[in-house]
Amino acid sequence: MEITNVTEYQAIAKEKLPKMVYDYYASGAEDQWTLAENRNAFSRILFRPRILIDVSKIDMSTSVLGFKISMPIMIAPTAMQKMAHPEGEYATARAASAAGTIMTLSSWATSSVEEVASTGPGIRFFQLYVYKDRNVVAQLVRRAERAGFKAIALTVDTPRLGRREADIKNRFTLPPFLTLKNFEGLDLGKMDKADDSGLASYVAGQIDRSLSWKDVKWLQTITSLPILVKGVLTAEDTRLALESGAAGIIVSNHGARQLDYVPSTIMALEEVVKAAQGRVPVFLDGGVRRGTDVFKALALGASGIFIGRPVVFSLAAEGEAGVRKVLQMLHDEFELTMALSGCRTIKEITRNHIVTEWDAPHALPAARL
Numbered sequence: 532m533e534i535t536n537v538t539e540y541q542a543i544a545k546e547k548l549p550k551m552v553y554d555y556y557a558s559g560a561e562d563q564w565t566l567a568e569n570r571n572a573f574s575r576i577l578f579r580p581r582i583l584i585d586v587s588k589i590d591m592s593t594s595v596l597g598f599k600i601s602m603p604i605m606i607a608p609t610a611m612q613k614m615a616h617p618e619g620e621y622a623t624a625r626a627a628s629a630a631g632t633i634m635t636l637s638s639w640a641t642s643s644v645e646e647v648a649s650t651g652p653g654i655r656f657f658q659l660y661v662y663k664d665r666n667v668v669a670q671l672v673r674r675a676e677r678a679g680f681k682a683i684a685l686t687v688d689t690p691r692l693g694r695r696e697a698d699i700k701n702r703f704t705l706p707p708f709l710t711l712k713n714f715e716g717l718d719l720g721k722m723d724k725a726d727d728s729g730l731a732s733y734v735a736g737q738i739d740r741s742l743s744w745k746d747v748k749w750l751q752t753i754t755s756l757p758i759l760v761k762g763v764l765t766a767e768d769t770r771l772a773l774e775s776g777a778a779g780i781i782v783s784n785h786g787a788r789q790l791d792y793v794p795s796t797i798m799a800l801e802e803v804v805k806a807a808q809g810r811v812p813v814f815l816d817g818g819v820r821r822g823t824d825v826f827k828a829l830a831l832g833a834s835g836i837f838i839g840r841p842v843v844f845s846l847a848a849e850g851e852a853g854v855r856k857v858l859q860m861l862h863d864e865f866e867l868t869m870a871l872s873g874c875r876t877i878k879e880i881t882r883n884h885i886v887t888e889w890d891a892p893h894a895l896p897a898a899r900l
């Protein structure tokens with residue numbers, strides 16, 4: 532069967548993967564309301580396309596933290612990719628590099644920062660969890676720097692792991708032939724079997740619940756890399772992130788895997804964008820499956836988006852070729868959406884190109900030729 536859109540990879544992944552692995556990737560927290568809402572919310576935003584504009588040339592390129600990329604579509608950090616495919620993060624890194632975009636490597640990757648760097652050139656960010664042992668954190672950040680990673684994406688929404696009931700039922704644990712490669716030498720690379728989710732037990736034992744804004748400042752004393760704060764959903768925390776020296780903000784609800792009944796990322800986006808006042812870039816991570824979704828996020832003020840599950844599902848289905856195809860399909864759909872909306876560059880995408888439920892029905896701008 533020919534794959535014609537990103538979502539189709541999920542069913543193939545479900546067929547191919549062991550239940551424990553598929554459920555780990557696919558599920559959200561508790562009732563999974565936010566999981567569905569991350570997708571559904573996009574369908575409540577409609578287009579206001581402008582016509583009779585010369586769209587014979589479309590330029591989708593943009594820059595993120597000063598790095599030029601081919602499109603505002605990047606790869607989010609997703610853990611343990613070798614559960615999906617033997618090549619895991621290697622395949623994802625090569626696919627991102629071939630597409631001319633950024634890959635974010637998870638702290639909990641099944642390939643190390645050094646291994647991913649060895650796949651060849653590419654712009655890569657490193658997602659960081661802060662462990663109770665700060666020496667572990669400092670060591671990891673130094674290794675990421677040495678391996679040529681260009682930014683740290685600090686996950687701030689996980690002082691404890693969300694309640695993912697599929698993982699509890701399945702007694703989720705990292706398969707015995709895999710390790711969390713970045714922690715292998717520190718005796719933190721293995722996950723014990725537990726009476727519920729092995730990952731939840733691992734987090735409870737290792738991840739620092741006392742993490743606070745002062746630690747964002749501390750991180751800047753141990754690295755010169757820009758820090759993106761990942762997991763912001765409110766204006767209040769946006770302002771605190773700016774005060775704490777963040778170089779950018781990733782609007783994320785952790786793929787709806789942490790606190791259920793938080794808004795979808797696309798619904799939280801505009802509040803964060805307004806609070807950031809253009810001082811730092813704001814990115815969206817969560818729910819993107821179509822080029823139209825990318826356009827909607829940019830129209831609401833995002834500087835770019837990250838995709839997570841589409842990467843692991845396509846990786847499970849077709850390895851590196853699958854991830855390449857996902858990036859290509861999103862690229863092509865986004866380019867078409869730009870053309871049909873009358874936008875030739877990323878800068879031309881404006882708030883006036885969409886209409887949302889919370890927009891006043893009047894107050895629309897006069898047409899300008």
